[in-house]
Amino acid sequence: MKSLVFCCVIVNCFVLGLCDVPQCFKLKFGEIACNQDVDVNTVIKTVPGQNGCLSLAKGLELFEKVGKMIGNKFEQLYNEEKQKVADGNMIGRKFEKLYNEEKQKVADGNMIGRKFEKLYNEEKQKVAILNNQISDVTKEMNTCNDFRKITTMRESSVVVQKDYSTPQLKKCGVGMQDINKINDSQITGSSMWDENHGPQYGRLFATRGIKAWCSQNGKVIGQWICVDLKKDIQIIGVVTAGRPPHVYNGLTDLHNQWVSTFTMEYKTDKNKYIIPFLDRTGKLEVFQGNTDMTTPVVNIFRFPITARWFTIKPINYVYSMCMQFDLLVC
Numbered sequence: 001m002k003s004l005v006f007c008c009v010i011v012n013c014f015v016l017g018l019c020d021v022p023q024c025f026k027l028k029f030g031e032i033a034c035n036q037d038v039d040v041n042t043v044i045k046t047v048p049g050q051n052g053c054l055s056l057a058k059g060l061e062l063f064e065k066v067g068k069m070i071g072n073k074f075e076q077l078y079n080e081e082k083q084k085v086a087d088g089n090m091i092g093r094k095f096e097k098l099y100n101e102e103k104q105k106v107a108d109g110n111m112i113g114r115k116f117e118k119l120y121n122e123e124k125q126k127v128a129i130l131n132n133q134i135s136d137v138t139k140e141m142n143t144c145n146d147f148r149k150i151t152t153m154r155e156s157s158v159v160v161q162k163d164y165s166t167p168q169l170k171k172c173g174v175g176m177q178d179i180n181k182i183n184d185s186q187i188t189g190s191s192m193w194d195e196n197h198g199p200q201y202g203r204l205f206a207t208r209g210i211k212a213w214c215s216q217n218g219k220v221i222g223q224w225i226c227v228d229l230k231k232d233i234q235i236i237g238v239v240t241a242g243r244p245p246h247v248y249n250g251l252t253d254l255h256n257q258w259v260s261t262f263t264m265e266y267k268t269d270k271n272k273y274i275i276p277f278l279d280r281t282g283k284l285e286v287f288q289g290n291t292d293m294t295t296p297v298v299n300i301f302r303f304p305i306t307a308r309w310f311t312i313k314p315i316n317y318v319y320s321m322c323m324q325f326d327l328l329v330c
Contacts, residue, residue: 160299160300160302161288161297161298161299161300162237162298162299162300163298164239164296164298164328166296169204169205169239169296169298169326169328170205171330172328172329172330173204173239173326173327173328173329174227174229174233174235174326174327174328174329175229176203176204176227176325176326176327177203177204177205177326179203182227182229184198184200185200186227186228186229186230187199187200187202187203187225187226187227187228188225188226188228189202189213189215189223189224189225189226190215190219190222190223190224190225191215191216191219191223192213192214192215192216193214193215193216193217193320196209196210197209197210197212197213197214197322198213199213199225199226200213201213202225202323202324202325203324203325203326204239204240204241204296204324204325204326205324206244206324210243210246210322211243211244211246211324212242212243212244212257212322212323212324213225213322213323213324214243214257214320214321214322215314215320215321215322217320220314220317220321222313223313223314223321224311224312224313224314225311225312225323225325226309226310226311226312227309227310227327228308228309229307229308229309229310229327230308231269231308232268232269232270232306232307232308233306233307233308233327233329234304234305234306234329235266235301235304235305235306235307235310235327235328235329236300236301236304236305236328236329236330237298237299237300237301237327237328238264238287238298238299238301238310238312238325238326238327238328239296239297239298239299239325239326239327239328240259240262240287240289240290240296240297240299240312240323240324240325241258241290241293241294241295241296241297241323241324241325242256242257242258242259242290242292242293242294242318242322242323242324243255243257243258243293243320243322243323243324244293244294244324245293245294254293255293255319255320255322256293256318256319257293257317257318257319257320257321257322258289258290258291258292258293258317258318258322258323259289259290259312259314259315259316259317259321259322259323260288260289260290260291260315260316260317260318261286261287261288261289261314261315261316262286262287262289262312262313262314262315263276263277263284263285263286263287263312263313263315264276264277264285264287264310264311264312264313265277265310265311265313266305266307266309266310266311267307267308267309268306268307268308269307269308275307277301286315287299289314289316289323290323298328300328310327312325
């Protein structure tokens with residue numbers, strides 16, 4: 001068995017060209033078949049021990065050398081294939097990483113798209129709600145002190161004047177006549193003549209201060225007085241009066257001050273837009289005000305208005321821009 005292995009190694013060595021088999025071995029090779037049941041000693045005995053023929057030690061050395069060469073060759077091939085597999089895995093992981101990155105980008109894009117779609121639908125809903133209230137957008141406002149606006153088209157709020165008795169006015173007022181219902185801080189104005197002419201005194205049937213609100217001397221453009229009802233209340237009309245006679249040091253002072261025409265605006269508690277009263281043509285409704293100091297003038301709206309803030313903006317006046325007012329609920 002040992003000779004068979006040795007013989008196969010030598011034959012392979014010779015066939016592959018990895019070594020140069022001595023001449024004497026070539027001559028004897030034909031006489032001893034590789035599959036012959038002989039041992040190493042038999043091979044050695046049949047091969048003369050001169051002329052550089054193989055000895056047992058030489059054969060074993062050659063066997064070891066060839067084994068290492070073949071082993072190294074196979075190890076090199078194995079490592080090369082192993083490196084190819086490793087490179088393939090690395091490329092695979094790289095493509096997997098790129099795929100996951102692109103997949104994440106798509107996911108992020110879808111998320112952003114859904115977010116913008118949500119925002120779009122929310123804004124669309126806001127516009128729909130706003131269009132149900134007004135047919136054109138008005139300027140934003142947060143309090144009575146910010147009355148910047150643009151014209152809006154809305155169904156006419158045509159008003160009609162109507163006579164009310166003093167008891168009716170006291171009964172139907174929203175609360176301007178009672179400081180316990182509407183306190184001074186709820187009534188604001190664009191300006192005032194002085195502290196005695198503040199907007200808190202612009203209440204119908206006022207008894208404090210000079211009993212009316214008067215704008216600052218010389219300021220006549222863009223003046224206004226506003227009441228914050230603290231919640232939306234249905235209002236059917238407005239009543240105004242001039243500055244009443246004032247008794248000072250026992251003498252009655254007749255100032256002859258009142259507002260003869262004015263416009264109005266309102267804002268609901270939840271709506272962030274100011275809505276002006278308009279006539280049938282879409283222009284600002286001009287309310288007819290007072291013609292003397294003491295006679296209340298009532299203007300009834302064409303339809304009730306439910307809102308929190310109501311503002312009166314004087315246009316024409318006599319002598320000075322002074323007035324009282326209240327809102328009517330009946």
